[in-house]
Amino acid sequence: SQQGEEDPQALSIQEGENATMNCSYKTSINNLQWYRQNSGRGLVHLILIRSNEREKHSGRLRVTLDTSKKSSSLLITASRAADTASYFCATVPPTSGTYKYIFGTGTRLKVLA
């Protein structure tokens, strides 16, 4: 089954507003990562948060991690039209002998100019 599930599936906001998307996962993790995918392109890494961290910032991005609830959120502040993309969380469950990154179903963000 899918390790990560993003919520909402789709989000439409006005330029300048903040966008928040959430990711829930099922098992314990080593770390959780967020990626962006522009239409027709490959994924680009945005930010990594380790299991012993609670919050991390990178530019206009803020990520939180709650391991007790097995959830993470990605906040994009002061959104721009160029932020229009799909956003995925990825986790690496610490199962023995395998380090496959499991991606969620994604949140499709549309920022209207």
Place this chain on the structure above:
Amino acid sequence: NAGVMQNPRHLVRRRGQEARLRCSPMKGHSHVYWYRQLPEEGLKFMVYLQKENIIDESGMPKERFSAEFPKEGPSILRIQQVVRGDSAAYFCASSERSYTGELFFGEGSRLTVL
């Protein structure tokens, strides 16, 4: 510093033909992952390889699909006797270290089976 290179970017095959997708990881990266993506969906893990070794192929169908990452040259994802359901985007990613680092993705190979 070239990124992950995938080719071909687009591939059209008729049912029953073979598809070969190539991936050259970033320089210095010895870990390669293959993922499959259907339109409007997330990425499904297929296989994880290190140089000359398949580490985890739990996401790859046992029939018709194979992957390799030779000592020299790119990683190859091979799909034999393609069917319409194989139509998808196939992404390759590489990393410097397993499980701790970020993945660097190629632009994908889009396979269309007629």
